[in-house]
Amino acid sequence: xxxxxxxxxxxxxxxxxxxxxxxxxxxxxxxxxxxxxxxxxxxxxxxxxxxxxxxxxxxxxxxxxxxxxxxxxxxxxxxxxxxxxxxxxxxxxxxxxxxxxxxxxxxxxxxxxxxxxxxxxxxxxxxxxxxxxxxxxxxxxxxxxxxxxxxxxxxxxxxxxxxxxxxxxxxxxxxxxxxxxxxxxxxxxxxxxxxxxxxxxxxxxxxxxxxxxxxxxxxxxxxxxxxxxxxxxxxxxxxxxxxxxxxxx
Numbered sequence: 001x002x003x004x005x006x007x008x009x010x011x012x013x014x015x016x017x018x019x020x021x022x023x024x025x026x027x028x029x030x031x032x033x034x035x036x037x038x039x040x041x042x043x044x045x046x047x048x049x050x051x052x053x054x055x056x057x058x059x060x061x062x063x064x065x066x067x068x069x070x071x072x073x074x075x076x077x078x079x080x081x082x083x084x085x086x087x088x089x090x091x092x093x094x095x096x097x098x099x100x101x102x103x104x105x106x107x108x109x110x111x112x113x114x115x116x117x118x119x120x121x122x123x124x125x126x127x128x129x130x131x132x133x134x135x136x137x138x139x140x141x142x143x144x145x146x147x148x149x150x151x152x153x154x155x156x157x158x159x160x161x162x163x164x165x166x167x168x169x170x171x172x173x174x175x176x177x178x179x180x181x182x183x184x185x186x187x188x189x190x191x192x193x194x195x196x197x198x199x200x201x202x203x204x205x206x207x208x209x210x211x212x213x214x215x216x217x218x219x220x221x222x223x224x225x226x227x228x229x230x231x232x233x234x235x236x237x238x239x240x241x242x243x244x245x246x247x248x249x
Contacts, residue, residue: 001107001114008115012081021077022123028073029066033130036065059141063131064216067148070127071155071212074120075184078156081119082163083177085112086243087170099247109240113164120156124149144218151215154228158208159184161235168239184208 012018040061089095098108128149134140163180170176191207204210208231211224 001111004103004108004111005114005118008085008112009118012115012119017080018119021080022126025073025077025123026126029069029127030130032069033062033066036062037134059131059134059144060217062134063140063145063148066127066131067152067216068213070124070152071209074152074156074159075188076181078159078163078184079177079180081116082160082167082180083170083173084167085116085164086167086239087173087176091172099243105240105244105247109164109236109243113160113236116160116164117157120160121153124152124156141218147218147220148216151212151224154215154225155208155212158228158231158235161232161239162187165235165239165242168242 086095089098099105128145131140131145162183163176166180166183167173167176170179187206187208190203191210205227211221211227214221214224
């Protein structure tokens with residue numbers, strides 16, 4: 001499993017697509033971070049914050065803003081990387097060789113999943129350096145920062161599991177990317193239906209971003225954590241079952 005994960009991580013860094021995604025995400029978030037920070041440092045904003053007894057902290061204003069945009073960008077960038085996990089192997093006729101090897105399908109799927117997650121862990125580590133730089137000139141709530149970072153990691157894990165499963169279903173990487181983006185968009189906008197009194201709270205619970213927002217506020221809820229863990233376990237199991245059926249054929 002770890003051999004497949006390291007192979008997957010090396011193949012990611014050997015492709016220009018992964019480097020492009022990494023650099024573009026860092027650039028966009030750096031610009032958003034600087035804009036947000038410069039807005040907070042304006043004298044009129046500083047005077048308003050100092051006069052308000054319940055003013056939001058620097059962590060709420062800047063760090064929460066950066067991680068909100070991190071989640072949105074992940075929804076857009078994730079399909080570009082998950083599309084190649086299985087469907088590209090099938091397109092290049094290398095999936096048959098992988099399935100014929102004396103490795104369990106669980107090890108293959110978890111290896112690919114961990115390889116992609118390792119890439120995004122490195123990305124999140126680089127992103128977290130921006131909020132951590134606030135320590136040099138201000139106060140940072142490390143508890144809220146760590147919970148928010150943990151929330152981003154859970155969101156990333158859930159998106160990777162969904163994208164891996166769709167990649168196992170698709171015959172072409174392009175089809176996998178479009179289908180994955182559609183699934184992410186559906187799980188994002190279903191939150192809008194949850195705000196309506198006409199619908200039950202089921203839509204709000206199914207939203208992949210609503211649970212994420214709670215963690216960004218520094219509130220740890222076992223329901224939110226269980227939601228992401230359930231998605232990760234469920235879609236990895238579905239991927240294993242799908243490829244096991246294909247191996248038997």
